[in-house]
């Protein structure tokens with residue numbers, strides 16, 4: 001963990017009644033260093049928070065906006081929860097898989113895109129929904145999906 | 154103290170207990186009042202994750218989980234209604250959605266709560282069409298524990314054990330929802346001095362010990378009450394026995410001694426009951442019949458006594474109280490000073506493991522054995538066990554050794570007589586907190602061997618001493634009458650939980 005990250009995290013502590021409450025924003029800060037969080041970084045976080053490394057790892061793996069392995073430069077996530085699935089999300093995911101030549105959970109060989117699926121993004125009214133680098137893309141069809149993916153550098 | 158009505162019967166319970174705790178306190182849980190549960194364990198913090206323990210409480214419309222519902226005065230609990238049975242059936246169906254149901258090749262079969270409750274409440278046919286979630290088999294979580302990921306029902310008992318009992322926190326549940334999996338932190342195996350307890354508390358066949366895996370079906374085993382002899386804590390154990398063999402030690406609950414735990418070293422100590430034994434009586438290194446060896450030892454004892462030679466006795470912290478008492482009698486009868494003994498030492502911790510690596514050091518002390526003393530010019534030594542004797546005996550011409558295990562001393566001794574281990578006879582040990590605890594025999598010796606006390610009695614008789622009051626039951630009674638610390642404590646009165654020395 002870089003010293004600046006540590007300083008930023010320590011500054012966060014004051015904003016929470018309990019230190020532990022700052023864990024999620026702290027993980028974001030650590031993840032910003034290299035795009036994912038390693039076991040060593042999780043241990044450093046645990047020490048800073050007086051937690052057990054396993055506590056940090058449980059939190060890290062619980063939320064799907066945190067990554068514990070190297071990621072592509074861009075993230076494409078397809079919601080496959082019920083409403084999106086009813087509106088064709090599973091087929092959409094298959095098409096993107098075929099287009100990129102990888103399965104959900106994998107990264108393209110050139111390190112450009114990591115593809116995944118996730119549970120409800122909270123925008124069922126505009127299903128199917130994609131999350132591309134943290135941005136919502138709504139009412140996506142196959143053509144739009146391909147355009148979105150191809151536009152990523 | 155609040156009163157509560159459970160299935161129509163009224164009970165008085167302690168303040169601040171949950172329904173399951175109260176049932177456990179009353180000794181009723183699964184023993185009169187059937188409240189199935191997976192995640193709750195009497196010695197672990199509440200988790201409330203399995204939802205199996207739901208019961209009806211007063212007029213509350215929703216069922217409540219018995220493990221996390223505190224008892225209020227006047228509360229009424231119903232554990233056997235149709236609604237409750239329905240809820241259990243529903244929970245069981247969900248728990249079984251991803252379960253492989255591979256009981257025929259599962260070590261837990263026969264002592265598996267999932268199997269038992271599925272039998273009681275389960276639905277006979279799966280209604281799911283999706284394939285079961287794939288998961289790994291035979292994952293080595295650490296040196297002693299093997300994990301079958303697909304059998305895990307995520308009750309988190311093992312997680313809480315490692316967090317709250319050992320404080321080592323090796324295990325966690327990662328991911329979420331139906332992707333949740335029990336794992337260790339990357340690169341950190343489950344490796345602590347108590348790791349094998351997780352196999353006991355895992356309600357299903359997910360966690361098994363490498364040691365016991367695939368050895369024998371549990372229904373062939375009978376469990377005999379015993380006490381671990383590897384340190385002075387004296388953890389209460391059950392010895393799983395079949396075909397005159399012991400297949401495993403498991404902890405036996407005693408809230409005053411070891412709760413529901415034991416350490417891995419103690420659990421893995423059972424092979425020593427068989428290995429390295431002194432199997433035949435020895436006369437100056439030569440195998441002879443037991444009687445012949447006793448006669449030779451008796452003659453030497455009589456001659457030394459008549460010649461006025463000094464006799465010393467060396468007790469053993471591995472010998473039971475009864476046998477140490479007999480040795481004390483014998484030493485008194487031949488006019489020897491108090492018996493000596495010494496205790497092997499090692500590391501301890503503040504959970505269970507004690508630095509004194511023997512089960513009965515406190516008993517030896519209470520019976521007047523002393524830890525310092527000189528063998529010096531003794532003409533004859535009567536020695537229980539080689540561990541405590543060390544090199545100090547090299548100057549003694551006549552050593553009469555009574556021992557469970559073979560040693561260099563056995564071949565050097567004038568006479569060596571095979572003794573029974575604690576597995577092969579009954580007796581009591583006094584643990585570090587001065588608690589006298591009973592163990593029962595679970596193995597038959599495979600060769601001629603007798604309890605130390607019996608051998609001492611035969612030795613004394615053959616030396617011409619009066620041993621009328623020396624048989625085992627008489628000794629146990631006299632111990633409780635003649636040694637003030639043991640007042641009222643004998644083989645019967647200690648029961649299966651032990652009694653404290655006066």
Ligand code: SF4
Pocket residue numbers: 304305306307308309310311312335354355356357359360
């Ligand atoms: S391995 Fe066993 S004890 Fe641990 S969470 Fe799974 S079922 Fe529970």
Ligand code: SF4
Pocket residue numbers: 381382383384385386387388411415416417418419420505506507
């Ligand atoms: S703590 Fe001591 S008595 Fe208990 S199991 Fe371990 S060695 Fe045996």
Ligand code: FES
Pocket residue numbers: 189190191192193200201202203204205206207218219220221
């Ligand atoms: S035992 Fe109560 S929820 Fe598991």
